[in-house]
Amino acid sequence: MEKVIETRVFRTWVSKEGILCTEVKDGAEITIEDAWENTEAVYKLVSPDSSLPILVNLKNIKSISKEARDYFSLRNRNSAVNAMGLLIKSPLSTIIGNFFIGLNKPVVPTKLFYTEKKAISWLLKYVED
Amino acid sequence: MSKLSNIDLKRINAIFSLISNYSGIEKKDIPENLALSQKIEKTYLFLKKYEKIYKTTVIEYDYINKRIEEILGVVTSIAKLDYSKKAYIEGNGDIFDAIAGGINMLGEELKGSTVSLKEKETLLREIHHRVKNNLQVISSLLNLQTSFIEDTTAKEKFSESVQRVRSMALIHEMLYNSENLSQLNFSKYIESLSKYLFDTYVIKYGYIGYESSIKTNIKIQNIDTAITCGLIINELISNSLKYAFPNDRKGTLSVSVDQNDKSEIKIIVKDNGIGMSNTPVIEEISSFGFLLIHTLIEQLEGKIKLTTGQNKGTKTEIRFKI
Numbered sequence: 001m002e003k004v005i006e007t008r009v010f011r012t013w014v015s016k017e018g019i020l021c022t023e024v025k026d027g028a029e030i031t032i033e034d035a036w037e038n039t040e041a042v043y044k045l046v047s048p049d050s051s052l053p054i055l056v057n058l059k060n061i062k063s064i065s066k067e068a069r070d071y072f073s074l075r076n077r078n079s080a081v082n083a084m085g086l087l088i089k090s091p092l093s094t095i096i097g098n099f100f101i102g103l104n105k106p107v108v109p110t111k112l113f114y115t116e117k118k119a120i121s122w123l124l125k126y127v128e129d
Numbered sequence: 130m131s132k133l134s135n136i137d138l139k140r141i142n143a144i145f146s147l148i149s150n151y152s153g154i155e156k157k158d159i160p161e162n163l164a165l166s167q168k169i170e171k172t173y174l175f176l177k178k179y180e181k182i183y184k185t186t187v188i189e190y191d192y193i194n195k196r197i198e199e200i201l202g203v204v205t206s207i208a209k210l211d212y213s214k215k216a217y218i219e220g221n222g223d224i225f226d227a228i229a230g231g232i233n234m235l236g237e238e239l240k241g242s243t244v245s246l247k248e249k250e251t252l253l254r255e256i257h258h259r260v261k262n263n264l265q266v267i268s269s270l271l272n273l274q275t276s277f278i279e280d281t282t283a284k285e286k287f288s289e290s291v292q293r294v295r296s297m298a299l300i301h302e303m304l305y306n307s308e309n310l311s312q313l314n315f316s317k318y319i320e321s322l323s324k325y326l327f328d329t330y331v332i333k334y335g336y337i338g339y340e341s342s343i344k345t346n347i348k349i350q351n352i353d354t355a356i357t358c359g360l361i362i363n364e365l366i367s368n369s370l371k372y373a374f375p376n377d378r379k380g381t382l383s384v385s386v387d388q389n390d391k392s393e394i395k396i397i398v399k400d401n402g403i404g405m406s407n408t409p410v411i412e413e414i415s416s417f418g419f420l421l422i423h424t425l426i427e428q429l430e431g432k433i434k435l436t437t438g439q440n441k442g443t444k445t446e447i448r449f450k451i
Contacts, residue, residue, distance in 0.1 A: 027220050062218050062220055062226075062230075063218055063230060063233065065237075066234070066237035066238065066241065069234075090222040090226070090227070091222070091223065091224045091226065091227030092218065092222065092226045092227040092230045094227065095227045095228075095230050095231040095234075096230060096234070099231065099234050103234075103238055
């Protein structure tokens with residue numbers, strides 16, 4: 001069974017396909033502290049000197065602070081993460097996802113997806129052998 | 130259902146648009162007799178009718194009103210650069226939450242940009258202040274040196290250099306005192322420079338009147354252009370004050386600045402002094418001052434025209450593009 005690290009607003013694990021998955025809990029309001037916790041979780045799951053694509057499920061997000069957005073984009077786990085798929089559903093998650101890509105400009109390839117299947121298909125290209 | 134009589138038509142249009150987007154009903158599906166300017170109550174009933182067909186929910190007026198009021202309040206605050214208000218996200222997963230979230234994030238980004246701009250502005254102001262101070266130190270040093278020079282010609286040359294440096298310092302002084310750092314009020318600069326030069330020389334030369342006709346509010350964004358132009362005016366005014374009115378001759382010096390169209394500036398420095406017997410070719414005049422004027426005009430890619438005659442004064446006209 002996959003090891004799941006649970007923090008205040010995230011659940012994070014590595015899928016059987018080798019994709020790092022982070023799910024935002026229902027109604028979560030992400031702060032910079034949450035972003036730090038998430039990074040710690042990612043480092044625990046990704047072995048040193050390797051990097052994985054990440055699938056971030058934003059479907060149930062309520063808000064994310066500017067500090068957290070900047071942190072995720074500028075000081076991203078760029079050594080541990082090599083691509084980012086953002087799963088969106090509601091109008092709010094769509095706005096947040098577009099905002100993150102457009103204004104915060106993440107340093108790794110990032111795309112928005114409405115379905116998990118399509119997101120995983122794209123992220124698989126970034127799974128290292 | 131709430132009464133709608135107090136809702137103005139503009140808001141009806143906005144609300145209608147939101148409802149139709151939210152419910153997934155295309156505007157083309159709305160019959161023409163239910164145009165946007167009609168009462169929203171009819172529109173609401175119409176949408177309610179289609180609710181079951183489209184398997185969707187039409188939002189209640191009170192909710193729409195409340196959310197729009199709140200979001201508009203935040204937008205208004207942001208427009209006033211007040212970032213303390215945040216739009217509430219109810220967590221209903223609807224379009225209002227999306228707009229509220231978007232507005233909140235835009236506010237945060239705008240706040241960051243505003244702070245950054247303010248910091249840059251302060252820094253730029255400080256730089257202009259320091260440049261002006263440094264130029265003042267240079268002119269003071271030159272001035273001090275002048276007092277130790279006994280040779281009259283050398284003393285005069287040093288004084289001229291002091292004026293040139295002060296002309297440049299004046300621009301930086303005006304910039305750090307101005308509200309807008311990105312452009313210089315050229316009209317004010319020329320007015321101040323002319324008055325400053327006149328006041329400096331008039332002690333020595335007396336009997337000379339000063340007139341100016343400067344078109345107000347000419348703005349220049351390129352500070353180099355303003356400095357170059359200031360140096361030219363410095364040379365022309367000081368030349369007139371030094372040479373046009375010998376032996377306590379009475380007369381007038383006038384400076385006019387005009388903007389022919391948005392991109393061309395015309396400056397005329399004129400005196401009614403002794404003038405010159407023949408109009409000289411500027412390029413052929415061997416004085417340092419005219420050599421400087423010639424070089425500076427080339428820098429501006431401008432044109433200069435000198436008109437003079439024995440006892441007919443001297444008129445110099447400069448035109449350049451900004």
